[in-house]
Amino acid sequence: MLSYYRRRTPGFISDIIIMRLSPVSQHLLVFISVLSLKIITWTNSAVSALFYPFGSAAGDTINAAVDDGSSSVIQLLSPFLFFDRTYQQIYVNNNGHLTFNEPSSAYVPYSFPARGSQDIIAGLWTDLDNRPRGVVSYNQYTSGNVLTRATQDINTHFPNLYFTASWVFVATWDKVAYYSLTNTETSFQVVLISGRNFSFILMNYGDIAVTRHLVQAGYDTINSTHYFVIPGSNNGSSISNLRNSSNVNVPGRWAFRVDGGSNSNKGNLTTHYHQFVHHHNVLYPEMILLRWPRELNAQKNKTN
Template sequence: MLTQALLYPFGSAAGDTINAAVDDGSSPVIHLLSPFLFFGRTYRAIYVNNNGHLTFNQPSSAYVPYSFPARGSQDIIAGLWTNLDNRQRGVVSYRQYTSGNVLTRATQDINTHFPNLNFNASWVFVATWNKIAYFNLTNTVSLIDYLSIFQFSIFAGNIVSSVQVKETCSSISNLRNSSNVDVPGRWAFMVDSRPRNSILKSKTLIYR
């Protein structure tokens, strides 16, 4: 399980909006306070889907991952895409920021991991899936004990790629100990108008 210190503030105490407890459900449309450039497409709205992903044009109830670039017309950000059920236990929540300590922390984190970037966060969107059960499990069992919480943070700043983490099913349990920025459990990717297997040379950032 990821430590609280690794994550950005989340939950009711952080002022998050909470998704309804609905199997295969989603948030209402969320109008973004900053336009989000994603592989050459600019989005001004997003959906936080209970099954572990974010979509833009419409909500998604999909719980079986498909290989990229299938359904290339439907952009998706998927961190732990599987059949989750927040009716059993857990909370899916989200919030966006345009000022305050979260932006300060985002700026510091990105410049620590990418010291040549000179990044200055002006907007942050945080979505968190906290202790969600797998579909049809009892409310005393989470999907995977060591992956019982995961979080996306999307940053936009002064600096503006299908990127896929290739893990086998047997290695998924090691996500909490792996990283591409030398912080176990944390991954950072940059997404812009030039698809490539790159985590640098971009202006919009996604944190997991």
């Protein structure tokens, strides 16, 4: 049976379709879209294509395999403007987040808005452990194919800016385990891109293992003047859906303009979501479908 819902919240209209299959069917197929219904397909090759070059083959610097560890201070080859502050350095923390003024060993993520004293970019902040498996690495570029690709991506995701990338920083967590769960693998990437007075963040997600650890993905500034939580990213039981969600119509990618310029991110809050849910897994998809428009509407209000 096919059910159709239209839910209105201030400033948002969300179309929701729920397909109920007979008990003998093996899967429930759910499509969600805020503002308009679009079907997004996903394949392993599509997800791997999201990632910028990484690892030893790309000449990355690799973080030491230390629980709750961090990189040493990384001097940026070009200043990075993050809303009201310009940074010349950064730290890549093994637990899935970037900080600017000092490294962070925190394995329990702050709930954004934290109204704290530091700027944080959280690709997937949780209790990760690169000792049993996985690699945390980083690199930065000021020329070459990576800049060409970044220029194309930003102009696709943020049209009419006529942007040209002059610097790219890539941090990758490749098949890293959760702490005490050595058989798990989680892969994601945070890409910082700048050029002229523009700054952007891409968050790319591959396979993300479910977890009981607390999780958080998004960003938060000092005093939470600006913050964003990727909808659903603070629920470890459904965190694997990051590889299917997007605000730029590319499954597994979230893109943000973070220089604080006019209308930053206002045009990029439409989320498309494509999920296969096993019918025996009691996730109450109707509840998920009704919750997402509220979450996206809240994110929209933060940018106004």
